[in-house]
Amino acid sequence: GGNTIYSSSAGFNYNIAGIGRDDSSNLNQKQSKTENTASDITVGLSTIEATNSDNSSTFTSDRNFLVWGNNNATLASQSPIIVNMSAGISGLTTNVDFVSVGRIWRVVETGSVSKVKVSIPSVMLTATITPPGDFLMFISSSPIFSPTAEYRIMKQVGSNLVTDYDFNGVKYITFGYAPERTFVRSVTFDGTDDYLDAGNVLNLNTSFTVSAWVKRNSTNKTIISKRNSAFTTGYDLKINSGGFAEMSWKNGASTQTITSTVVIPANIWHNVAVTFDGSTAKLYIDGVLNVTGSKLPATANTESFLIAAADGNTPTSFFNGTIDEVRVWNSELTVSQLRYIMNQEIYQHTDSTVNGRILPQSVTLNEVKTIPWSTLQAYYPMSTYTYTNAKDESNNDYTASIRNLTTVDYQTAPVPYITNA
Incomplete structure (x- = not known):
């Protein structure tokens, strides 16, 4: 039989x-x-x-x-x-x-x-x-x-x-x-098993910019990545074991790394950004240039793009803290452009260019009004969700699935930035 x-x-x-x-x-x-x-x-x-x-x-x-x-x-x-x-957040509901x-x-x-x-x-x-x-x-x-x-x-x-x-x-x-469903939120990760997974998307362009607002609770943790656990392929933006901001990527078998010279303090919001024009990488902390170095471009790979962890198959390097406003561009933004939108959420203007949600496009010295919205490869403001997925607000719609997470938190990053009169 x-x-x-x-x-x-x-x-x-x-x-x-x-x-x-x-x-x-x-x-x-x-x-x-x-x-x-x-x-x-x-x-x-x-x-x-x-x-x-x-x-x-x-x-x-x-x-x-x-x-x-x-x-x-x-x-x-x-x-x-x-x-x-x-x-997992007392007094907060995000249904x-x-x-x-x-x-x-x-x-x-x-x-x-x-x-x-x-x-x-x-x-x-x-x-x-x-x-x-x-x-x-x-x-x-x-x-x-x-x-x-x-x-x-x-x-x-x-x-x-x-x-x-x-x-x-x-x-x-x-x-x-x-x-x-739309809420004003950020995402707090427990450092144990929480992360977001967008799948096999977002290989780095020959020129690129990546940035995020982070409030770390510990060290040696990934902010965003597209790599395997052994890190023989892909890229990783992280807080390293010493508390410094660090981005590494593979060019073939060689590793290209840029590391800040200042420690990112714990429990305080900071904006970390890395730009690359094809030969020179720059690392910015809160819109201030910290380190410059000559690097080779990143090699494409088939790993998953993750927020707050690395390796979609066997996740590791879980971020402990809060992340907001993750952005990936296929061009090098200037320091003026970074600063202009660092403290604002962004959206697509009617002329298909980038615009900040706080300052009108007509403002004098608008540094981003010439940037096509299509240059933005992914944008996770952590505010719009479909079931337990974080929406990518770029044209690419690289929705990120939320894994093991019950701590979608209050938005406390300085976006928008408010000054005293």
Whole structure:
């Protein structure tokens, strides 16, 4: 007798489909969708192509399968799942929510199937939409989806919504929408397991600027990074073991590092910025140039961009303290430009240039009105959220998923800066 790869007694027996490899029967199905209806998910090994034969992905070994079916429940919206992202901050509430459809899919892995691409027609989720916001796929070990359930952000590709996930064992998934919620906040990280993950985005340009407001509680911790834990690839902006601001990046096998000559004091807000023009790096503390050095450009990599940690696969170097106003640019900003927007949140002006939220564009000596908004590669003001995701306010929409975090905090960074008359 053979082995069961999908149990019909589980109650998820509608529109069953699957992918897998079975050498004895010459099965090599790399992508699949039920033939019964267009309104269902498509799953492909690594990718989804026009046909199965066009998918060049390979299963690692014989008798690996991934099979799924659904419970045929309604596609109407359900009661929202609500999370208070400030549950760890006394007296502060930051409620975000997620609205799913009623239908649930059961996904069963036999053997070991690597990461797959999941696609669903966007019209299946129209009952849940209250734009603006993000579509999400929720994942759970049971048919109950709690506020701590895992999820993936879905991106629009043509008429479909797609995401990637590596299923292990038996999982249940559903789909829905998280409306945008806006608060005046920063994010406090516990130094143990809190971080934000934007995925494989934000390789450094040949010329770049990165900056953030930080209030550190300890040392040797990452502010932003896109590297592996061994740091054989990528880049990292951190507070080093001595309390100095430090940015390092890999150029091939060589490490390029610039380190401040002054300690960043604990429990006090400071702005840390690094600019690079392709050959010269500059490190600024609170808009004041501290260190200059000749460096080589950064080499691109496939790691995840993280805020408050390093290495998306096995996170480490967790930041202990508060971070706000993270910005990544694909050009070198001048010291005047840095200072002009350092103490302001920024937004896209009607002429598609950068503008500060406090000073009007018409102000004399506006240092940023010639900078195209498209130069801004990512901008996390930590104020707009879709469920437990921090919105990237740049044109790229590199939403960052919040991991293990209940301390979205009051905004206390000096943004906007207020002076006494």
